[in-house]
Amino acid sequence: MSDTRIGVGVIVIRDGLVLLGLRQGSHGADMWAPPGGHLDDDESVEQCAARELLEETGIVARAWHAGPYSMNDFAEIARRYVTLFVVVTHGEGDAQVREPDKCARWQWCAWDALPRPLFAPFASVVARGWSPFAASW
Numbered sequence: 001m002s003d004t005r006i007g008v009g010v011i012v013i014r015d016g017l018v019l020l021g022l023r024q025g026s027h028g029a030d031m032w033a034p035p036g037g038h039l040d041d042d043e044s045v046e047q048c049a050a051r052e053l054l055e056e057t058g059i060v061a062r063a064w065h066a067g068p069y070s071m072n073d074f075a076e077i078a079r080r081y082v083t084l085f086v087v088v089t090h091g092e093g094d095a096q097v098r099e100p101d102k103c104a105r106w107q108w109c110a111w112d113a114l115p116r117p118l119f120a121p122f123a124s125v126v127a128r129g130w131s132p133f134a135a136s137w
Contacts (some may be wrong), residue, residue, distance in 0.1 A: 003079045008052060009085040009086070011067055020033060023103060026102065031117045032115045033121070036052050062092055065086070066086060067085035069125075
């Protein structure tokens with residue numbers, strides 16, 4: 001893949017659950033994924049995570065830390081994505097669908113009962129056995 005982009009995924013945890021949205025309108029439609037988007041040239045990974053989370057859900061990130069990363073090739077759009085995940089451990093507000101052309105709904109999900117199918121970048125970290133609830137990472 002000659003076209004590589006940097007994506008940022010936001011894994012929000014609250015009350016032992018993670019926030020996932022049902023994607024629509026782009027590659028990965030009808031798959032579940034955390035909020036996220038493209039890293040802009042003028043922002044840090046954390047700034048991107050906070051911006052995307054607010055734009056997509058209305059939740060304000062108050063506390064976070066770096067999470068895992070994934071690298072995925074999307075042949076259908078001839079693009080590789082390196083996705084850097086940020087784990088938000090404290091966010092204020094309730095999840096709202098603020099971009100209905102990109103997300104059908106938001107849902108709080110138990111880690112051991114995630115809906116399927118998962119969008120490739122998120123599916124990659126789940127398949128590796130990573131968990132936002134593991135004490136060792």
